[in-house]
Amino acid sequence: MAPRLGIVVNPTAGRNAGRRTGRDVLDLLRSAGADVHDLSAADAAGALARARAAVADRSVDALVVVGGDGMVHLGASVCAGTDVPLGIVAAGTGNDIARELGLPVRDPAAAVERVLAGRTRAVDAVRSVGGPGEPRWFVGVLAAGFDAVVNERANRWRWPTGATRYTLAVLRELPVFRPIPYVLTLDGVRHVTDAMLVAVGNGPAYGGGMRVTPDASFDDGLLDVLVLHRLPVPEFLRVFPSVFRGEHVHHPAVEVLRAREVRLEARGIVAYADGERFAPLPLDLRVVPGALHVLA
The missing domain is CATH 2.60.200.40 (Tumour Suppressor Smad4)
Incomplete structure (x- = not known):
């Protein structure tokens, strides 16, 4: 059965190269037979809301983010504390989290291979305790x-x-x-x-x-x-x-x-x-x- 993947792209990542990288990633995933749902939005708040809804109603098997550490932050905010894994296509300027996790950096094809392989690694995440609204998380x-x-x-x-x-x-x-x-x-x-x-x-x-x-x-x-x-x-x-x-x-x-x-x-x-x-x-x-x- 084809994996159902939600994807969120930061179009300005990597000095505005994110949009092109996002298109490449979408093409690679679909060519491999994945069922891909583009959850990107006009701003980060909209993308966060769409990604949370997709994870909450189990319409995706994994969430993939394309961008830098800010996109990993968004993905962790959605996936931490759930059993939905996060795929990272590091396409930002710094990419510290992906690099320190040993993931490919500015290599969309290699990153997509990791996503499609489906193997997961459990890592710690940090939760902000208390306060109104959704819990806040960070990774780095x-x-x-x-x-x-x-x-x-x-x-x-x-x-x-x-x-x-x-x-x-x-x-x-x-x-x-x-x-x-x-x-x-x-x-x-x-x-x-x-x-x-x-x-x-x-x-x-x-x-x-x-x-x-x-x-x-x-x-x-x-x-x-x-x-x-x-x-x-x-x-x-x-x-x-x-x-x-x-x-x-x-x-x-x-x-x-x-x-x-x-x-x-x-x-x-x-x-x-x-x-x-x-x-x-x-x-x-x-x-x-x-x-x-x-x-x-």
Whole structure:
């Protein structure tokens, strides 16, 4: 029996190459005999609603997303906590989650082969506990410090676009940024600190190769909580580039803690997860072992 696949495409992924990649993936899947339902919509909210409806009424056997980490985030929001697996065609700019899971990156044909093979891998996912509406999930890294503040600033601007906007946001934020007072509660143990950056990693990397929690694992049932404590801005700038090699963890101002449940509290901070705007703090997070089945 032909597999029934729902597919959601981000047309702007990979510097606007997503639409073409999506068409290629649709052609490959249909040529292989799959029964494919295109669930894409005019915006992410519409695609999320359509995908949730398809999974809820069991009209698809698996959901396939085409794009970057933001599309994996959307797919996890739909499939985590269910037995419907998620297929990932990594076609974005960063693709950190797919890369760290060992999936093909910017190779639609190879990614489609993985989807059609039907073999799954159970990975952990992180659920935001409490709050109204549907539960919120993420798979990779949640940012709740300087990086999140820069994202908020950049997302208020309509111009410039692309990486230039974030570079400019960093330059604008640095002169006014001050260490953030946090209260962190990890498996019931309370920590109070001023920090430049706090990241909660279910996986190792975010932001296009920044290995912020380099020892985090998708299947160990634990969250790696990285805290970069108070630093002078010049020292912060000196340390930050080493995140691409994961060497920042050796700096004396960096602390990495592990927990199953994490509560983050800080005033005026909006967290970003898998590169997407997630929720304002305070946040209560819980890792759910094996909550997401990935076609891997």
